[in-house]
Amino acid sequence: MRDIHNIVVLTGAGISAESGLATFRGPGGLWEGHRVEDVCTPEALAADPELVHRFYDDRRAALATVEPNAAHRALARLDAEWPGGLLIVTQNVDDLHERAGAKRLIHMHGELLSALCADCGDRGEWEGRLPPGTACGACDALSLRPDIVFFGEMPYRMDEIDAAIRNCDLFISIGTSGAVYPAAGFVQTARYVGAATLEMNLDPSLGSVYFEETRIGAAGTLVPAWVETLLQSTQSSPMSR
Numbered sequence: 001m002r003d004i005h006n007i008v009v010l011t012g013a014g015i016s017a018e019s020g021l022a023t024f025r026g027p028g029g030l031w032e033g034h035r036v037e038d039v040c041t042p043e044a045l046a047a048d049p050e051l052v053h054r055f056y057d058d059r060r061a062a063l064a065t066v067e068p069n070a071a072h073r074a075l076a077r078l079d080a081e082w083p084g085g086l087l088i089v090t091q092n093v094d095d096l097h098e099r100a101g102a103k104r105l106i107h108m109h110g111e112l113l114s115a116l117c118a119d120c121g122d123r124g125e126w127e128g129r130l131p132p133g134t135a136c137g138a139c140d141a142l143s144l145r146p147d148i149v150f151f152g153e154m155p156y157r158m159d160e161i162d163a164a165i166r167n168c169d170l171f172i173s174i175g176t177s178g179a180v181y182p183a184a185g186f187v188q189t190a191r192y193v194g195a196a197t198l199e200m201n202l203d204p205s206l207g208s209v210y211f212e213e214t215r216i217g218a219a220g221t222l223v224p225a226w227v228e229t230l231l232q233s234t235q236s237s238p239m240s241r
Contacts, residue, residue, distance in 0.1 A: 003169065004084070004169045004170045004196070004230075005084040005085060005169055006084055006085035006086070006164070006167050006168045006169050006170075007078075007082065007084065007085065007086050007087075007168060007169070007170045007171075007172070008086075008087050008089060008161075008164050008165050008168040008170070008171050008172070008186075008190070008195075009075060009078075009086070009087070009088045009089065009172050009173075009174065010089050010090075010091070010171070010172070010173045010174065010176060010183060010186055011075070011088065011089070011090045011091065011092060011097070011173075011174045011175055011176070012090075012091045012092065012173075012174070012175045012176030012177065012183075013091070013092060013175060013176075013177075014174070014175020014176065014177075014201060014202060014219060015069075015071050015072065015092070015174050015175035015219045015223075016066075016069075016072075016092050016094055016096055016175075017175070018069045018070075018071065018218060018219060018220045019066045019067060019068060019069045019072070019096055020065070020066045021062065021063070021066055021092075021094060021096075034055060036151070037151075038051065039051065039052055039055045039056075040148065040150050040151055041150050041151050041152060042150050042152060042153065044150075045145060045150070049132040049145075050132060052145075052146070053130055053131060053132050053145070053146065056112065056130070056146040056148065057129045057130060059093075059112055060112045060113065060127070060128070060129075060130075063094050063095065063112055063113070066094075066096070067096075067099070068096040068097070068099050068100035069096075069219075069220050070219075070220040070221070070223070070224050071174065071175075071219035071220045071222075071223040071224070072096045072097055072099075072100035072102070073100045073101070073224075074223045074224040074226075074227040074228075075088055075097065075100070075102055075223065075227070076097070076100040076101035076102045077101075077227055077231075078227045078230070078231070079101070079102045079103055079104050079105075080101065081231055082230075082231070082234070083234060085164070085167070085168070086104045087104055087105075087106065087160075087161070087164040087168075088102055088104060088105045088106070089105075089106050089108055089161050089164075089183075089186075090105065090106070090107055090108070090109075091108060091109050091176065091180065091183050092107070092109070093107065093109055093110050093111050093112045093148055094112060095111065095112070095113055106156065106157050106160065106161060107156065108149070108155040108156050108157065108158070108161060108183065109148065109149040109155055109156075110146070110147045110148040110149045110156065111147055111148075112146070112147075112148075113125060113126060113127060114126055114147035115130055115134070115144045115145070115146065115147055116144070116145055116146070116147040116148075117136035117138060117139060117141060117143055117144055117145075118141075118143040118144075118145050119136065119139055119141035119143045120136060120138055120139040120141065122136055122137070122138035122139065123147055124137065124138075126144075126147070130144060130145075130146060155182065155183075158182070161186075162189070165186055165189045165190050165193070165195075166189065166193050167193075168190060168193070168195045169195055169196065170195055170196045170197075170198070171186065171187060171190035171195045171196070171197050171198070172197075172198045172199070172200065172226075173186070173187060173197075173198070173199045173200070173201075173205070173207075173211070174199075174200045174201070174219055174222075174223060175200070175201060175202075175219050176201070176205055177205055177206060178205030178206035178207035178208070179205075179206050184206070184207055187199075187207055187210045187211060188207075188210055191210060196212060197210065197211045197212045197213070198211060198212065198213050198214075198215070198226075199211040199213070199214045199215070200214075200215045200217070200219060200222045200223060200226070201214070201215075201216065202216065202217070202218065203216065204216070
């Protein structure tokens with residue numbers, strides 16, 4: 001095993017699917033029965049705000065019925081015990097990483113349990129339904145919307161993510177399709193700076209060719225085993241003394 005100090009973990013819908021949440025692109029390209037283009041673009045929000053708001057209200061309600069799985073808990077353990085640098089970057093908008101205990105975490109595509117003001121940009125925690133025309137607590141504009149990064153919008157905290165990847169020794173991708181950019185390009189940046197790269201997925205992703213190693217299987221099985229091995233490797237290393 002190479003000397004590993006700084007780790008970046010990218011997680012996608014596959015890690016939460018084992019908790020019972022639908023993956024972003026299901027059969028026929030649908031997400032919970034809707035075309036992604038009808039519920040996850042600025043144009044969709046402008047054309048049918050009732051549909052878009054109701055869709056995310058339903059996702060928020062569904063989130064309350066599920067729990068973190070073994071993969072979430074394993075990454076939370078890694079967060080708590082890893083003595084070096086760590087950043088978990090999730091494409092998921094659920095809160096299962098947080099509920100498992102992870103803290104070194106960035107939601108690059110937004111969060112279901114947050115609302116965004118389309119006028120002033122204020123973001124804040126939100127639970128329950130969010131009907132169109134809800135007033136922003138910061139500026140009073142009637143423009144709160146789901147705090148979700150729609151297609152065509154810039155993901156959050158990209159400068160921090162890029163800096164972490166350029167400084168990492170290991171980049172690992174878990175439960176991602178490799179189809180959505182910019183996240184799909186993270187592995188290429190990691191390879192460019194000489195980091196080791198590992199993919200864990202039910203099936204090889206579209207970007208599997210860029211990974212040095214691909215492990216096929218359920219995240220709930222693969223991730224805890226990997227975390228256990230990694231943490232054991234630090235017990236006799238200088239970094240843990």
